[in-house]
Amino acid sequence: MTEVALPAPEPGESSPPEGAATLGGRSAGDIVYRTLTTAFAVAIPVLLGFITFEVVAAAWPALRVFGFGFLTSSVWDPVRNQFGAAPMIYGTIVSSILALVLAAPLALGVAIFLSEFCPRWLRRPLAFFVDLLAAIPSVVYGLWGIFFLLPLLREKVMPFLATTLGLGNTPFFSGPAYGNSMLAAAVILAIMILPYISAVAREVLMAVPRSQREAALAMGATKWEMIRDAVVPYARTGILGGVILGLGRALGETMAVTMLIGNRHEISASLFAPGYTLASVIANEFAEATTVLHTAALMACGAVLLVVTLVVNAIARWLVWSVGREPRS
Amino acid sequence: MVGLMGFAALLATLPLIFVLIHLIRQGASSIDLAFFTRMPRPVGEAGGGMANAITGTLILVSIAASIGLPVGIGAGLYLAEQRGARLATTVRFLSDVLNGMPSIVMGIFAWHFLVRPVGHFSALAGGVALGAMMIPLVTRATEEMVRTVPTALREAALALGYPRWRTSVAIVLRTALPGIVTAALVAVARIAGETAPLLFTAFGNQFWSVSLSQPIASLPHTIYTYAKSPYDDWHRLAWAGALVLIALVLVISILARFVTRSRHGGVGD
Numbered sequence: 001m002t003e004v005a006l007p008a009p010e011p012g013e014s015s016p017p018e019g020a021a022t023l024g025g026r027s028a029g030d031i032v033y034r035t036l037t038t039a040f041a042v043a044i045p046v047l048l049g050f051i052t053f054e055v056v057a058a059a060w061p062a063l064r065v066f067g068f069g070f071l072t073s074s075v076w077d078p079v080r081n082q083f084g085a086a087p088m089i090y091g092t093i094v095s096s097i098l099a100l101v102l103a104a105p106l107a108l109g110v111a112i113f114l115s116e117f118c119p120r121w122l123r124r125p126l127a128f129f130v131d132l133l134a135a136i137p138s139v140v141y142g143l144w145g146i147f148f149l150l151p152l153l154r155e156k157v158m159p160f161l162a163t164t165l166g167l168g169n170t171p172f173f174s175g176p177a178y179g180n181s182m183l184a185a186a187v188i189l190a191i192m193i194l195p196y197i198s199a200v201a202r203e204v205l206m207a208v209p210r211s212q213r214e215a216a217l218a219m220g221a222t223k224w225e226m227i228r229d230a231v232v233p234y235a236r237t238g239i240l241g242g243v244i245l246g247l248g249r250a251l252g253e254t255m256a257v258t259m260l261i262g263n264r265h266e267i268s269a270s271l272f273a274p275g276y277t278l279a280s281v282i283a284n285e286f287a288e289a290t291t292v293l294h295t296a297a298l299m300a301c302g303a304v305l306l307v308v309t310l311v312v313n314a315i316a317r318w319l320v321w322s323v324g325r326e327p328r329s
Numbered sequence: 330m331v332g333l334m335g336f337a338a339l340l341a342t343l344p345l346i347f348v349l350i351h352l353i354r355q356g357a358s359s360i361d362l363a364f365f366t367r368m369p370r371p372v373g374e375a376g377g378g379m380a381n382a383i384t385g386t387l388i389l390v391s392i393a394a395s396i397g398l399p400v401g402i403g404a405g406l407y408l409a410e411q412r413g414a415r416l417a418t419t420v421r422f423l424s425d426v427l428n429g430m431p432s433i434v435m436g437i438f439a440w441h442f443l444v445r446p447v448g449h450f451s452a453l454a455g456g457v458a459l460g461a462m463m464i465p466l467v468t469r470a471t472e473e474m475v476r477t478v479p480t481a482l483r484e485a486a487l488a489l490g491y492p493r494w495r496t497s498v499a500i501v502l503r504t505a506l507p508g509i510v511t512a513a514l515v516a517v518a519r520i521a522g523e524t525a526p527l528l529f530t531a532f533g534n535q536f537w538s539v540s541l542s543q544p545i546a547s548l549p550h551t552i553y554t555y556a557k558s559p560y561d562d563w564h565r566l567a568w569a570g571a572l573v574l575i576a577l578v579l580v581i582s583i584l585a586r587f588v589t590r591s592r593h594g595g596v597g598d
Contacts, residue, residue: 306431
């Protein structure tokens with residue numbers, strides 16, 4: 001702690017600064033300030049708890065009726081008031097994991113380039129440019145996706161995958177190419193999470209001590225061998241944390257996914273098929289949910305999402321911090 | 330290997346370039362004064378603008394800032410000054426967890442807290458959802474900015490007889506203020522683009538409304554509605570709106586980088 005402790009003013013000695021009432025050496029202003037800032041700081045965990053409480057309370061009517069079966073049932077029948085979130089859970093997991101598969105190697109490549117190979121003058125602008133991807137609003141990604149990504153996928157990429165590469169015979173790329181599909185959602189998610197993974201990876205790679213790099217080079221490693229065998233393994237935990245952070249973002253992403261995934265309540269092995277995610281079902285169906293149970297079922301999807309992202313984000317933060325980045329505590 | 334990594338870096342910059350190019354191509358021709366001042370026209374009629382949406386976004390952001398800024402700056406000051414205390418570590422961790430919360434979950438929270446009990450959608454509920462999202466952004470930025478203020482400055486003030494609270498507020502906070510203001514602007518830019526929390530709190534409104542207890546239009550929500558629609562005219566407006574939104578966000582982000590660049594000596598911020 002770097003605070004300088006002031007001795008309490010003795011009675012009769014130098015008077016306290018004007019305007020400061022003193023209570024045993026501490027001015028009233030200090031107490032007010034301390035109380036206020038502590039209160040605001042405590043507001044954050046309180047808010048988090050309150051949010052969790054409210055979301056679970058909103059979901060309660062549906063959770064009470066369906067119980068754990070909500071997570072495993074695929075039936076979504078507003079007419080008969082039967083709801084099951086399995087297709088949404090499947091869609092959320094598949095789209096996020098696929099987005100990670102697409103984005104993580106790319107993000108790691110960008111981070112390695114920026115931290116090891118990039119000429120100094122290019123480093124800052126390029127890093128800033130990649131980070132700008134995170135600043136684009138989700139709905140703009142969705143808009144761009146509808147009018148450019150979907151036609152591109154529908155007319156070029158999907159036929160290429162299905163016929164030219166012959167993957168159309170496998171169950172993962174079968175079915176008609178509508179455009180709106182799990183693949184489209186995964187691609188846009190990959191673009192959206194790339195800057196997060198890249199930023200964390202870049203930081204942890206740069207935090208690897210010089211001694212590690214120099215030791216590898218002294219043993220005769222080439223620059224690439226140094227990176228592959230000394231730098232990246234050292235930063236492994238932090239990079240993993242960054243990847244999981246990206247996963248957390250992908251799980252919760254709503255607007256762009258709603259606009260691109262096709263919104264269909266079915267589990268399908270094919271990436272060309274439309275799907276659904278926990279977040280996009282809420283966005284899509286809320287305005288049409290007329291019965292209390294329907295609304296509560298949607299909120300229950302939100303509650304599942306809340307719990308999952310809470311856990312994933314906590315793991316990610318813990319991993320990133322444990323790599324000796326700028327020590328936070 | 331260099332080539333492969335460089336190629337990855339190039340590939341990563343392509344989406345941004347493509348998005349910007351397409352936005353400008355599709356949207357630039359539709360932006361004129363009418364876009365900012367006219368109300369939306371009925372479907373099928375040409376013209377019309379997004380005046381209600383732009384005003385709505387301004388109102389929502391104001392409500393959000395009135396919640397997010399005090400709490401964020403207060404919490405940031407606390408974290409910067411009580412760096413190692415157990416409460417501080419916990420709050421810092423939970424603030425990051427709150428930061429990663431999906432925006433639609435924030436919307437659910439505000440819906441259950443502010444919409445369901447009163448039975449109607451409101452701008453206030455939307456503002457509260459956005460404000461809750463703003464808190465962790467401002468907290469983290471305030472903490473970092475306050476930590477860059479040299480300890481010598483604080484000690485000099487204390488040596489001159491300033492009480493601790495006055496040192497923190499009048500000296501330290503004021504020194505860190507440019508960075509905090511910039512970070513607040515960046516946070517505002519981020520939440521101005523959020524749609525999901527507004528879907529069932531502010532709900533959107535085709536008409537002009539500035540009332541806090543009524544549904545209100547907002548720029549990203551209107552873009553979403555228009556993008557989903559089958560009408561070409563609405564698509565055109567959606568592109569224009571998206572261009573305005575992204576111009577706002579990008580300009581603020583670039584300005585923020587310029588202002589804070591000189592503070593951090595390091596590379597690749």
